[in-house]
Amino acid sequence: MKLSPAQLEEFDREGYLFLPGVFSEEETALLRREAARVYGLDREEVWRESSGVPRTAFAAQSYSEPFRCLGLHPRLVEPVMQILDGPVYLHQYKVNAKAAFDGEVWQWHQDYGTWARDDEMPEPRAMNISVFLDEVTAANGPLIFIPRSHKQGVQAAGHDLETTSYPLWTLDRETVTRLAEAGGVVAPTGPAGSVLMFHCNLVHASPPNISPWGRTIVYLSLCHVDNHIRRFQRPEWVAHRDFTPIEPLADDCLSALAAAQESRGKEAS
């Protein structure tokens, strides 16, 4: 999957790209089943909200074959290599559940703010690419971006340890208002299988999920290999330390896995 010159230009200008329909229903169904299994695991990488419902499975590529394939998927890795202009490694991997009724707010923040402050990542030569495993709607806590805010560099931030169950460097209201007056706010919503990629300095937030259904999004944070982190303060499964360039798998890596599961299911029944 190659981004067009128009898409590259749009990403550079707006700070994000939304691509519906990148993964098939068969591929997303496989990942949805796997997310449910992973959230049931009793592992330190699986974080829960104050209510006990799952919030994030970190580093799921290291204990799940479908999520390993997704982390090496050419439809995710190649566009990012194109934008970051070179080989990339996996800095962070999150399977984020926004649980039905209980899924919490994420306050306004920049991801690179955390990567710079906590991990000493030298430059914003890194970005997120995400896959919707469920349809994302206005009801279930979509990501909300301030377009073009990535052009303003790293903003001052406070370390929020109170609002939710995950520590986050968050922006103050004056900053958010100033940036939004210039860029507006947008909420890309769409069906399962959509891909949303955004610059690591793009300011974003997400409201709670008040719908009766969970909503899972997988995030790969990919970083140019020359730009790897210098400080190893956070656990390895939060901020990875393997800076080997990713070699993408074949395009059918997930659909082959789904087909294999299907045929095993048929044998068993």
Add this chain to the structure above:
Amino acid sequence: MKLSPAQLEEFDREGYLFLPGVFSEEETALLRREAARVYGLDREEVWRESSGVPRTAFAAQSYSEPFRCLGLHPRLVEPVMQILDGPVYLHQYKVNAKAAFDGEVWQWHQDYGTWARDDEMPEPRAMNISVFLDEVTAANGPLIFIPRSHKQGVQAAGHDLETTSYPLWTLDRETVTRLAEAGGVVAPTGPAGSVLMFHCNLVHASPPNISPWGRTIVYLSLCHVDNHIRRFQRPEWVAHRDFTPIEPLADDCLSALAAAQESRGKEAS
């Protein structure tokens, strides 16, 4: 403004109708200015959230000329008379601010649940019609409906006095999930001047406003005159006791007011 047979059929089936572009930019701008003025008033009808920001100006038709005109506007009153099949009176009038950053969640509820329990309104022959004074987006706490849930009658509810600053009869999670499995969830979003009308038994909620801008919606709750409330437990300015049939004003009542303000502004400058 007359609803078409197809619109009447859609309202009956889905429980709501969304009509963008009913009021002009000139008319909504007048109402936005007036909302800002009303929220600044020190009156018992103007409720605030726990943070102190305005939440609801009740009965604004009784102390504001623009909101009086809106409450008698033919584009709002006539479609409701059509649906309720007869003369209507004004049961409740709310100018609901969802304040920037602080605007609170409304939990899942039915409006008729409150009107029946608190006000002894005999039947669900009443409904809401609302006007967006600001654009409503996924970011600023849109209304979220469960389509077709109005066909299931009044649901059991608990009196929530905790979650927010306004007491509300709210539905439990099992009920919301069951209804949403059947009808789905939708969030009608659109520009200022849009009109959203919904059945008084339609189950709905709305997430917090995490955007940096306030978002105001005016709600008229209109009731068939034969179906007026029997119990006067809540203040008169929350649940009105004047059951006189509304005589709609002329269609230009708001634009004439805006033009008059405009010419006064020119004289003054």
